[in-house]
Amino acid sequence: MDVIEVAGLHKRYGEVVAVHDVGFTVARGEVFGILGRNGAGKTTAVECVSGLRAPDRGRIGVLGLDPRRDRKRLRQVLGVQLQEAVLPDALRVGEAVALYRSFYRDGADPDRLLADLGLTEQKRTPFGALSGGQAQRVSIALALVGNPRVAVLDELSTGLDPRARREIWALVERIRDSGVTVVLVTHVMAEAERLCDRIAVLDAGRVLALDTPAGLVERAGLGQRVRLRPLAPFEHALLADLPGVTGVGADGAEVVVTGTGDLLAAVSSALARYGIAATGTRLERPGLEDAFLELTGRGAAEVA
């Protein structure tokens, strides 16, 4: 069952069309990613879905509610973690959670929520004294304190160190496992690849592609790459002429061969045949980042 339905969503700020006829649906229990460059329209789109911003036109349904008309009811079932949590520096973590809890008829037990988010020790810490990762976890706690059925998380791991980022990712997985539908706005590819069931790639306000992470990689049609570091320069045409090879280029000290089929075996045997000494010869499969760059680089016209 679809929990979120968006069709023909359009929003402009003066001359800038931030969201241009965007449509997507999010199924119950899904982690749905919205991926795009800075200024792609991600935040505007989720603000409209969350009822925080009025679209110029389009239809939005969240659990059957209209985010603007049914704003009060929506607030009871949707939790939003905004890009930067703004809380008074002197407010203690426990106080903030208790305050937000009071906005909801039914909600989480504050102590349990703090424990789930690894914030028990920070309960009496003022917001202004938290580390970036702790503050981020508090903002997620505030989004979850009403036991929402849908959680909108916007750039949740920005500014976090790698360990804190992984802890936050594990947390999102726990939220998902508890049955909450999650909309995740991000431009961190590893985050989208790990967490999202499906991803809408937004570019200049439009949905360029919508698929699973693996589907997006396939859609980008990038083939595979072999990288190697030659010990001395060699004639690239020797590799470019191999069957299945579609390109040979340089990336710093490395040579990058693109192509299809059993590319690694073809390149390795050619290196041996021509007596080309190289180290670090390896196959690289394209990932979401490659697909994203390819899809957004092509521009809206070609992909549509």
Ligand SMILES: Nc1ncnc2c1ncn2[C@@H]1O[C@H](COP(=O)(O)OP(=O)(O)OP(=O)(O)O)[C@@H](O)[C@H]1O
């Ligand atoms: N309140 C506003 N007033 C005017 N223009 C705005 C406003 N908010 C956003 N914009 C513009 O709308 C476009 C989309 O912005 P939006 O914040 O939705 O993108 P985003 O994909 O979330 O970007 P980022 O990754 O940088 O957060 C941008 O060109 C931005 O400059």
